[in-house]
Amino acid sequence: MQAFRQLARTCVRVNPQTLTSATRSMVTLRAALPKVAPVYANKFEAFRNYSSPARQTLNSELNKEIAYEVENAEVMDGFQDALAATGFSVKDSAGNCNLRLEKLHDDEKITVLMKIELMDDDEPEEPEDGAEDEPRPSQGVYYTVVVTKNDKQGALCFDMVSYQGSASIETITYNPSADSALSLGVKPEGEFANHQTYCGPNLQDIEESLEGAFGEYLMERGINDNFALICEQVYREKEQKEYVHWLKQISEFTA
Template identity: 30%
Template sequence: MMSLRTLTRSVPRTISRSLAISSRSALFRPVPAVPRNGIQSALQQAMKPSYAAFSTSRAFKQSAAEGDFELVAKLEDELKHEKASGLEDLDSSVQNIQYVLQNNSWEIKDVPGEQEVSLTKKFGNEEIRLTFTVADLQNLSEQEELDALGDELDFDQPANKGNAGSVSQAPEDSVSPADREMEDAEPSFPARVNVTIEKPSNGALLIQTVAQDGLFQIEEVSYFSKPDLAHAQTAEKDWDRQSLYAGPPFENLDEDLQTYLERYLEERGINAELATMIPDYIQVKEQKEYVRWLESVKNFVSA
């Protein structure tokens, strides 16, 4: 029998021999030849640049939609019309504005693009400020539509039939021609005007009025110990003002007291002349802002 020592000596030799034989056989085993065309195609495939599955060049080259050109053309046409005849139709209003501002001490603040306009002046130790807005003219258009709808509903109702043999008389038949002309005259639109009168260390009055047909119609008179509440230029101040007692409706006051308050405003230049000018100013400013709006929209679409 083979001794244990002989076995341990022969095992490494046997393993090393088998490893050497297997390595030699692998080294000298013939390698299959690769076709030359296959190598070239593989290289071309590896060197071929990769592209995205979609193209973004179309988005950059795409021209404006056809409707854009038509919209710009319409805006330009509207601009030409408004610039040619817009203010000409309001020539009398422009002249009235110039006359009032030149012959009074009011200073006007009108920021292009903003709706609110303010007039300020000093009267003794008082600071007087009037504010009004172009939005009143837009609100008027909505009210006119409601009034027109109401007229249509009234027209659809059947007229009352008189007795047999009698001739029905329309309400307008009982109005004299002179009075009828006054009724047919188109009234000016109502413009809301807030009047604040402030005294140093004495708070301020807020008088809410409506200027129409050459008159300031007072709606409410309020007193605030803090002048900033009368102006209420922030939502917080407006909220604080609403929580305070604002005074009774003007029409509920004693008639003599109403007369004295109206005189109080008139002595400070808040009179019929100004009540006529403010609606004119709103119309002229609205026309200018409309032209500005047309230009802004046209420039944006055509950019």
């Protein structure tokens, strides 16, 4: 303890004149140094405001594409009236590739699930002589019709495809969990996400009367060829909106 006290006394006894002289030396040294900070700041400011030709070109092309898409957006005559007549309402949000249509039917809720995917807009090739002109699956709009009931846990799911106003059933699935059925998203080319659930038999192998009964069940709930046209238009409008939204996001980021 005595040693610490002696050290403290020694520190206190340092000559104040020495400290004052050292301090004056530091002030003199700082005054002699060149003032370089403003030079670096000016260089940084110039770099920050620099706009490369590549970025300018990209922004210009993005803005041209946005203007073109907005001006040439396809709108089906009477579409909103036709949609309202079906009783379905569209639920979607910008930036989300999932889309759904909903309506009530007695004690049931009918939900149509879609997922926006890259579509093949190429014109179909002319069929060879004698060959039937069948649409390619990639040209259709795929969706899942989910029927749920207030007093029951499960859901009846119809995986469907619409092409030029004609709807067809791909698979019929019963999911014991309505929540699970509504959370599953559709995949392109008719491959849907409910891999662990039995997808039912090949519809071509069941009795025609049973297949027809399923069709009547859907038509009674408004799922018919007219609704197929609605689905195709809803899909294309959503796809176009998401494309424009994507362009605008990138344009704002690169501006």
